[in-house]
Ligand SMILES: [Zn+2]
Ligand SMILES: [Zn+2]
Ligand SMILES: [Zn+2]
């Protein structure tokens with residue numbers, strides 16, 4: 001579309017902004033401060049009626065994903081947004097590294113099944129900064145299975161300093177679950193009988209309420225805290241009540257701060273990322289930390305992360321102190337619930353038609369490209385694995401490898 | 415009916431997009447003359463209405479209201495619909511200092527007290543969980559419409575950011591246009607919206623250059639700084655109460671309750687507000703091949719009838735398994751299928767083997783089958799039919815394959831030979847061809863065409879002869 005036509009543009013309807021998370025999907029219209037709906041990322045599949053997880057690993061790389069996503073989007077368009085799909089461009093908020101089959105299939109469903117005119121894919125850390133009105137931030141995006149740390153300097157992601165760790169929301173769930181199985185007890189309110197929480201059958205009951213248990217009773221202990229929170233009776237159902245021991249309530253995030261086998265802890269991932277940044281960027285980044293994801297709403301998480309970062313960076317025995325010891329860590333509070341901050345960034349970005357269309361693929365282009373998204377929209381994890389061992393030659397932010405490859409190709413052609 | 419519903423999943427018709435579906439889930443496009451399933455029709459919302467008060471809301475209005483009803487509200491605690499309660503506040507009572515029946519803060523307000531005969535005021539309450547707007551200190555309103563969805567606490571800040579970025583992108587665009595005219599290569603998007611740099615990798619830029627490139631010349635840095643959020647040196651700590659006493663779980667919102675209101679995500683029950691009820695829509699289905707309407711409901715929200723309803727059930731002969739056959743591997747078994755005529759005129763049908771390519775793509779293996787030969791005529795499915803003529807002899811059909819003939823229905827014999835070693839369900843398939851007479855063209859001239867419908871029948875597991 002020519003810029004000229006855009007300049008004298010019609011009344012712009014805006015974008016539909018959608019973030020399909022592992023657990024929850026956020027949908028809404030651009031320009032609004034919060035998503036209209038936050039729903040579970042799953043869909044009822046007719047004719048058998050079973051609820052199907054959108055991210056089910058079984059279908060993640062198979063053709064059936066098209067059908068699953070089509071049905072899922074159908075529900076979103078008809079039941080939640082209730083707008084004609086062909087009238088709105090779509091802005092997809094996605095993790096920094098999104099599986100290419102998933103995003104391709106999503107694009108295919110949006111273009112073919114819903115006749116969406118334009119689709120843009122944008123990484124959530126980048127969009128997160130739009131909610132702050134600034135372009136420099138060290139973004140810690142805590143997902144369900146993986147946490148990504150990516151520094152953004154003046155709007156440019158420094159890809160060579162990208163870090164990831166499996167210390168993520170699932171770690172918190174697992175920590176609480178383990179803690180409960182070891183020390184929790186379940187009371188049958190009918191018989192007053194008490195059973196350990198690890199008892200078969202009761203465990204599943206806890207699993208079902210785990211999210212609620214964490215949201216309503218847990219917090220992140222600070223490093224210098226010597227108190228223990230009181231225990232809580234949490235009703236799991238009409239019949240069963242869980243006795244939640246005090247230590248489980250503030251130890252829920254401990255797993256994020258422990259170095260795992262061959263895996264970085266959350267603070268180490270942040271510091272590693274800073275180490276890989278050009279040294280004159282570091283201060284700007286460390287003083288602008290933005291934590292994204294539902295887990296970031298746990299009370300005390302940012303405070304503890306700050307403490308851990310300062311301890312680790314200042315520790316003479318650790319590898320960071322020489323270069324990062326003098327840094328201060330400051331945190332941002334986006335004008336949204338932490339779980340919807342990236343979505344909000346998308347909502348703000350999505351209002352600018354020019355900006356979105358510049359990033360977007362059109363329906364026609366997609367057809368020309370043989371139903372595959374062009375390389376430049378992708379940030380394929382597999383390609384990144386190849387990029388990782390490349391030493392940081394200069395202080396430059398590296399391009400996604402797809403580009404890196406194409407430039408070398410053109411060079412050799414010359 | 416219950417029995418036939420059970421069998422419906424056993425007989426799957428193949429849609430024109432080759433997806434299997436029960437006949438009840440298929441539509442029939444009279445223009446393309448093919449079956450369409452829910453994945454090859456385009457569905458849009460036709461009319462918007464409130465599921466509680468049945469008010470029909472015009473499209474533009476629905477958009478303005480963010481698809482929510484003005485009068486009806488949902489309980490923030492249990493999600494059921496709230497009831498509007500009204501009370502009459504007599505003015506004399508108000509004048510006194512402590513009225514007995516009206517403890518709500520609003521009833522003491524002077525504006526209400528002024529009216530002479532007494533004032534009606536409203537509050538909302540839940541008949542299911544007993545929550546009420548008075549529980550959270552929301553004042554009674556003069557009109558039920560006055561219960562508005564409160565703005566997001568971040569509304570102002572977000573509007574500021576939106577207009578900032580919008581203005582920015584417009585300036586940037588204007589600048590690029592200018593650059594283009596002069597003939598210089600337009601520098602793409604300065605900084606803030608420059609996601610293209612994400613692609614290009616800004617390979618040779620040092621941070622200082624980056625800084626310069628992104629901001630200067632496009633916009634004054636101070637403008638940018640004014641809108642930017644400031645970071646804090648001291649992030650929030652755990653609230654004091656966390657260690658001092660057991661939390662009152664009854665006062666803490668569940669995750670589901672929080673997500674019901676994504677803009678506020680109330681953490682505690684005191685923050686609950688009534689949620690305006692979400693509208694629902696009547697769907698309009700169009701054929702993806704020709705854009706003709708396949709399904710359109712009547713506009714009246716309380717009506718469940720359709721203005722246009724082109725479903726396959728009205729056109730396709732319906733196949734049912736008469737009774738579950740006994741299946742033995744390696745032996746031919748007789749399977750009785752009934753074929754019923756949905757229309758009130760004679761329909762000819764015939765059967766063909768499925769093309770081998772049909773099963774190639776899928777993982778379904780089909781048992782060999784011998785089909786009824788020749789073509790058959792189904793008598794009209796018409797209550798008056800049997801009274802008017804008794805012309806059964808005239809109807810076509812090979813006697814040896816016909817088990818019985820009923821009004822508008824034919825029971826036919828199929829011979830299925832399940833293969834040795836079949837472990838799962840025994841399935842067999844065929845193409846059912848029928849002549850479709852277009853009712854639109856019927857008035858002008860008799861025009862008909864043959865519509866083929868691939869069908870796969872699931873007979874269930876093998877019966878073990880050993881038992
Ligand atoms: Zn279909
Ligand atoms: Zn209503
Ligand atoms: Zn209620």
Ligand SMILES: [Zn+2]
Nearest residue numbers: 443446701704
């Ligand atoms: Zn058609």
